[in-house]
Amino acid sequence: MVAAVHYFATIADQDALLDYLGEPDNVALAPWPIVLDPLVPLDSSAALTGDSVMIVTPALGAPVLIRPGEAALREPTRAGLFNRLNWERLQPGSAEALVDSNVSPVLFWQPGTASDSAITLSELGSQADAMDAISADYARWVNRAMNGEKGARGIGRSG
Template sequence: MMLLDYLGEPGTVTLHPWPLIKMPLTALSREEALEQSPVMVVDHQLGLPIPVRQGDAAMQGGSVSSVLNRLNWERLTPAEDEALIDSNASPTILWSPARLDAEVILPSSLGSQADSMAQISKDYERWVNRSMSWIRRKGTRVWGLEGRQMRPDLNIDLSFINTVFALPGALQSLESGTPGRNSDAKRAEPAVGNGQ
C-alpha cells in the first residue's frame, strides 16, 4: 500500500493486467492487483501502453524482444480483442506484488521491461528510477550478494542474489519470524521477459 500511495494510485497511475491488454484498458483495484502477478502500472501523464499483435514490427526479426514477443504470443494465445504489450515502446512499469501471509513472505519486484528506458522517453526513465530509488530509501536492505550473512537474524532463503529491500510492514513480519522465500506453488508463472 505504501508503494501504491507513493506511485499515486488511483489518481496519477492505474493498475492493469499484464502481459495481455485490451483497449480500453481493464483497470484493477488495489485488491485485485494484489491477487495478480504480474501487474502493469501506467502513469497516464507518460502515455498508454503500445499493443503488439502478430505481423507488427515488434514481432519481426531476430532481436531478443521480438523473439520474446513471438514466444509469449504462442504461449498465451491472445483472444481476438487482446494484444501483448510492446515493452520497448510502452512507458509502463511491471510490478509483481508480493503476498504476505502468516506462513511466508514472497518477494515483490518492480521495474521496466524495456531494453532501453531512455529510448521510450527521458521522463519515463526518470519515473522508473525514482520509483526504485523510493523503495531503496524507504526499505531496509535484507538480502543481496551476502545472502544469509546480511541479516542472520532473519529467516530468508532466496535463490537469487539481487538486492532485496523490505518495506516497513514486510520487515516487521520478517523480524517476527515469518520466513522470506521466493517460491510458492500457488502463484502463476509470469510471462517470459527481460526485466531490469
C-alpha cells in the same frame, strides 16, 4: 537494460508503494502482459492478488500494444524474438493484445504475498532494454519508483 528491485513487503507496505506511485490518481493498474483492448484497469485489491501487474502513468503515455501483423512481431531483434515467443506461448484472444515491454512507458510489478507465516518476494521495475530509448522522463520515473521503495524499506536492487 532490464532493471528491477526485489523486496519483501506486507500488504501495508504494498499499499504504501501504491500511495507513493500515486495510485489511483496518477497511475493505473492493469494485467500484464496480456491486456484487453481497450485497456481495462484493475483496482488495487485485484492488483494485489494478481501474478503480474502493469503500472501505467498517463503523463508518460499509454502502453504500446501488440496485435497480429504488427511490426513488433516481425522485428529481427531480441525484442522481436521475445514478442513472437510470448505471442505463441500466451496466445492472446481476439479482444486481447500483448504489451510491448520494450517500448511501453510502464512499470512491471509482481506483488508478493504476505500471511501470518510467510512473506514472498515482490518485484518492481522496467522490462525495457533501454529505458532512455522510451524517454528520459520514463527512465527518471522508473528510477524514482525503484529508489523510493529502496529508500523507504531497505530494498536491494538487481538488474
